[in-house]
Amino acid sequence: CEKHKQIDNFERNYSPENAIQWYTKESFFYKDLNKALRNKNYNEMLLFGPYIADIHLQLEKNRCKNTLKVYRGQIMSKFEISKLKRFCRQLISVNSFLSTSLDKAYAEIYKSDHLIDGQESVLFEIDANPQMAPTKPFAKISELSNFPNELEVLFTAGTIFRLEDMNNNNGLWNIKMTLYNEDDDERQKVFMYTKKRIDSEQRNHSTLGKLLLNMGECSAAKLCFIRFLNELAENDPQRLDLYQDLADLEHRESETKKALQWLEKREELQKQIVSTSIDPNKHVTTSIDTMEKSINQIKQSMIQMQQLNNFTTPRCFFILPAKDCSSELINNENNWLKIHYKLYFLCECSNEPNEMHIAPHHGYLIRKPIEFIGRYGSCLRITSRIVQLLLSFTVIGTEWSQNSLKFLSSLSSIKPNTPEYHQSIERQFELVNALIEKYHKPSIDQEESASISHINFSVLETYLDLVDNNCTLGNLYRKIIEKTNVCWQCEEHYDKIHFTNQLAEHVSNFIKIKGRFKTNNKEAYINGKKFNHQNVQTLCNALQGLNIIKLTFIDCSFIETDLETLLNTVLNHSTIRHLEMVSIRIIETRLEMVYLRIIEFLGSLIPIESNTCQTMIIESINQTLKVRFSGTFENENIPMIIRILSQNEIHKKLDISMYDFLGHGNELQECLKKHETMTNLIVTYCNSVDLLNPIFCLNITSLNQLKLTHLVISPSFSSHFCELLKKDRRFRDIDLMDTFGFQDENFICDLLDIFKDHWSIENVSLHLHDIQPDTKKETYLIKSLKDSNFISHLRISASIISHKLIETFIKAVEKHRLTHLEFYNSHLSDAEIMKPQWLQLQCLHDNGFLFKLVWSDKIYWHKMFDQKDEQQENGKTYFMISFIV
Incomplete structure (x- = not known):
């Protein structure tokens, strides 16, 4: 040829x-x-x-x-x-x-x-x-x-x-x-x-390497120098220049120790042969100064971020496209907002930006990326520079943890630490930098430090889709540095840095108050302890230093004010995610506690009045505070939830079960009104009109997200629910991804009509059951997807999917509104004819337009039970079954 x-x-x-x-x-x-x-x-x-x-x-x-x-x-x-x-x-x-x-x-x-x-x-x-x-x-x-x-x-x-x-x-x-x-x-x-x-x-042997080094291609230059070095005899004078080149390269990459090793080899060889002596120190110093100048600029920005009064959310985060994007897709600006973006975090394990690493998590899908970038652009700029600095070290073979390597693999389908991979990552960062420049517009007279100081991190989680409340954001632990400063570290670095200095002291204090602490699973227990004020102070100090995930109290007693102090520490100033209290007696005053001890010492059987909390579990993760009692109403439930909410300073989301407040909805409503900063309410088993009214009658202006689960829809309940929903003007996001799905045709059609014309609701998540071709339910669903943009997450069970419906799904995804689509125990009306449409839907998923696509032959609630046995990845249980025609 x-x-x-x-x-x-x-x-x-x-x-x-x-x-x-x-x-x-x-x-x-x-x-x-x-x-x-x-x-x-x-x-x-x-x-x-x-x-x-x-x-x-x-x-x-x-x-x-x-x-x-x-x-x-x-x-x-x-x-x-x-x-x-x-x-x-x-x-x-x-x-x-x-x-x-x-x-x-x-x-x-x-x-x-x-x-x-x-x-x-x-x-x-x-x-x-x-x-x-x-x-x-x-x-x-x-x-x-x-x-x-x-x-x-x-x-x-x-x-x-x-x-x-x-x-x-x-x-x-x-x-x-x-x-x-x-x-x-x-x-x-x-x-x-x-x-x-x-x-x-x-x-000569090193001309190409020097040329590549001048181009900034350090990885290629290093390969070149090493290859040519291996071709030369041990005493060849040309090794002098190659040793110097390698020293310069390592200093450029801030690898000072490696650079000194190359210089030592050069000096040893120079003693053996006669050659022109060129002092390398000037070049070395210049290279170090150049790298340090860049790192110092980043460090100054990091210091400003660390001084922010933020106890709720890790602040070192960056964004990248959810899927690896081709140059053709990126080069057309019209495609930028059709791409889904994910948020990732950094472990703040060091004050040196080049020693940090990417947190071990698969990332979070971002809602409203333009608004997100506009709000958090200053932080994104700083953290993106850190990540690009970190990724540059992978070119020359810097060792990474297994978690970081797993993250690197997730960013692209290309094998990490290859030239093609680095081109792919560079392309993604170029896109993100262009987005930040376009959509983050700080005031002209506002410096970067001032821009950072006004950031509200407490609303960050509202931009993230389907945050898993079984693990912290980025799998990072909050560490208290000072009373007003915190940092966020992965489990490995929290143990390594924090424990080596103070673990022995904190464990010793914990044991003094009858506590047991298991370092292998980070669970702590205290049984049969009558706490006085000093005991509680000792306990609170220890909890701020120990990396405890679960803390259990059994058959203990507290003075009420001391219990509130303990709750404040657990909720706001510790790493505890799970607090369990069983048979806890609550004494109103210290004098009553002293009297109780005297009575017990004398052996009297005269009882003293006290309130008892039989069972209470608090799960505190990210912005969510999940509270459960014994599943039936007890007198102490309302006072205890009041104590919890009054001591909570940082959690904006509340997750409760209405079984714990049966017959006492009005009291619960009065209690919740005091939680004025609540933005999200998750309610389980809200299956009666009496329990539904307090939820919709809450006068909290910040409340804009509602999630209802385990609903049993009766005719009276459905009509009342629709009326309340129609009148409401606060909720922006409604999550009705119920376990069993909604089947009643009239209820589904009424819901879709309400959402279509609703004044405030923007995003709806629905689980629909038994959708059949050419039925009223299918017609309403197709019309809603075509004419409106409120459905973002859709789960369909026990249904037959028609050609019209699948075409509607494709168009809704292309409009960048429908981002999650799940099918369980469902069938295609004609699999062979509809094969091209399914392939098109899968292509939209592969290209990042549809973030999640699931097809399973199982019933959804069966699948939920099976999830317990699924592989755990990055702290979260998940599954993804690709549909195969």
Whole structure:
């Protein structure tokens, strides 16, 4: 074939002296070499290494001596142009060889009136003074080229420009750039030093590595240096330069110890041979200063974040697309908001940003990404810089924990720590940075520190979809640093950092009050203890230092005010997620406690009056406070829930069971009114009108989310529920993902009608049962999905899915409203005919438009029981069954 003929011709006729001639030919050589450089394919770059070095040395040999004005015409996507806008007055490095022309008219041939959607015509105008960049040669190559009439000027790979200005003139973008003045930078000595070492016409082993290092491709440069080092004899003088190169590279990556090891090898070799002595310390110092300057800037921002008065939510978080996105998808700005984004957290295990790591969690889907970025853009900027710094270390083989490696694998389908993987991650971060620049608009006169200080972290969880209340956000533990400062660490680092200093003291104090603490499962027990004020103070101090997940009290007694102090510590200042109290006596005053002890000492059988809480369980995770009693009403239930809510300072969501308040709905309503900061209410077993009224009559302006579970729908209940829902003007999100699903046709149709015309409700989650083709239920569901946007989560059980319904699902997903779709114990009306629609639905899921797609032959509530046996991943039980036709 033609390509084989070109390769044979290349092998016979190529020589270093005609490298540029071959580069300008229409052949595999030009295309494959540039593809390797643009895609940063390190393996291919190594294969092309000698030829890249040949072209570079030819440019050096024929380099221009005078200033030139050159032009380059190009077709670019709107996304690429938006990225360039962010770098105006900043530096841009070109990875490949850059071809330009002295003839402006020739460059303008790229101007076109027939561009496809998302493309723009661009004309680069470059002022190039060779004195500005002694290490980056460029040359007129007309005499060396196959196309002498093009007046071509070729710049070496890795050339750095300053983007001076860009504007749009009648559909043509004019972008003005100048060659980067290396003398203006504190790294002047580095450039001059590098120039001396590569200023040779001899093609040696390290030329390619130095070129890659100048391009910023540290991973490829390191591979290159190591490979060439292994080819040299132990006492070869060329090892001196390679050792120095590797030291410079490690310092650039902040690996000081490794850099010193390379310098020690260099000194040992230098003692054995005679060579030109070049002091490496100046370059080393400069490289360290450059890296430290960047890290210090991030550290200053981190200090400001740590000083925020925030006890509720980890504040080091960043976002990325939920699925790996192709360049074609990203380059079209119209697609940006059709992509789903996920939130991830960092473990704050160090004050050094380059020593932190990504929290062990699979991420959270973000609702309203534009609004989220507008609110939290300042934090996203800081944390994204930290993550990009961390990910840069993976290029050179820095060791990562298993959790971080698992996270890296989840970001892309490409194998981690490969060139293709890093290109994928870089592409995703470019998209996120563009989103932040576009949608986060702080005041012009507002500094970044001021912008951070006004962030309200307590509402962050309202932007996250389906937060799992069985684990903390990011699986991170809250650690109290000072009374007003906290940090958030993974379990491993909380143990390692916090326990080594104070564990013995806290465990000792805990044992003194009859406590038992199991470090293996982080559970603590106290049995039969009569607490006085001093005991409670000792206990509270220990709880703020121990990493306890579950704390149980059995047959204990407390003075009421001390019990409130204990609840305040557990809820707001500890890592306890599960508090269980069994047979707890509550004494109103300290005097009564003393009297009780005297009576017991004397052996009297005279009882003292006290309130007893038979069983109470509090689960405190993230923003949610889940409270359960014995399942029947007891006199102490209302006073205890009042104590809990009065001591709660940080939880905005309340989860209760109405079985614990049967017959006492009005008392519960009065109790809940005092919790004025509540935003979300989760209610289980609200199956009567008497229990329903207190929920909808709560006068709490901040309450905007309601979740009802385990509903039993009777005719009287359904009509009353619909009336209450129709009149309500507070709730924005309604979750009716009931375990069994709604089946009654009239109730479902009434609900959909109410949601369609509702004044405040924006997002609805529904579980519908028995949807059949051409029925009233199906008709109403299709109409709701077509004409409205309120259904975001839909679960369907025991149904037959028609062709019309599946088409409606596809359109609803494409509108970016329906994000979760689940099917249980259901069937397709005609599987063979509907196969293309199912494949289209799966494609939307694979591309990130539909976040969750589940198809299971099991009944949903059976599946819930089976989940207990499913694999645990990142602290959360989950399942995903792909539909196969």
